Amino acid sequence: MNLILSTHNVTLTKAIEAHIVSRITKLEHLDRFAINARVTLEHDKTKAPERQFSCSIQLAVPGPDLFAEDVESDLYTAIDLVAKKIEQQIRKRHNKYKARKHKVASRTKRSRQEKGL
Numbered sequence: 001m002n003l004i005l006s007t008h009n010v011t012l013t014k015a016i017e018a019h020i021v022s023r024i025t026k027l028e029h030l031d032r033f034a035i036n037a038r039v040t041l042e043h044d045k046t047k048a049p050e051r052q053f054s055c056s057i058q059l060a061v062p063g064p065d066l067f068a069e070d071v072e073s074d075l076y077t078a079i080d081l082v083a084k085k086i087e088q089q090i091r092k093r094h095n096k097y098k099a100r101k102h103k104v105a106s107r108t109k110r111s112r113q114e115k116g117l
Contacts, residue, residue: 001028002036009043010053010075016041019076023083027059030090035060041075049073055082059090066090 003024005012024037042054055078056069068085072078 001034004038007041010041027086033062053078055079057082057086059086
């Protein structure tokens with residue numbers, strides 16, 4: 001998966017980059033078909049202290065892309081929370097796919113049971 005990092009008023013250090021890469025690799029394990037991840041980090045000094053750091057992730061996957069954004073007082077917290085939101089979206093999408101796949105099988109099983117009675 002390709003990782004695209006962009007920053008706005010944030011100095012990208014090795015520690016921040018390593019933290020983002022570790023979170024994205026966890027997402028990659030959940031959805032192996034992910035094409036690329038675009039991470040945007042922003043720092044706005046004019047906002048309230050508890051809303052200064054913003055992190056957003058756009059995950060390109062087959063079908064509609066996944067997007068999540070979070071605003072926090074700490075950059076690392078924002079990264080963690082936005083990765084958690086994307087993880088929830090991946091799990092929801094996967095569960096929907098599994099439910100759709102098993103819906104037909106359960107319907108045929110139910111019809112067979114009704115015919116047997």
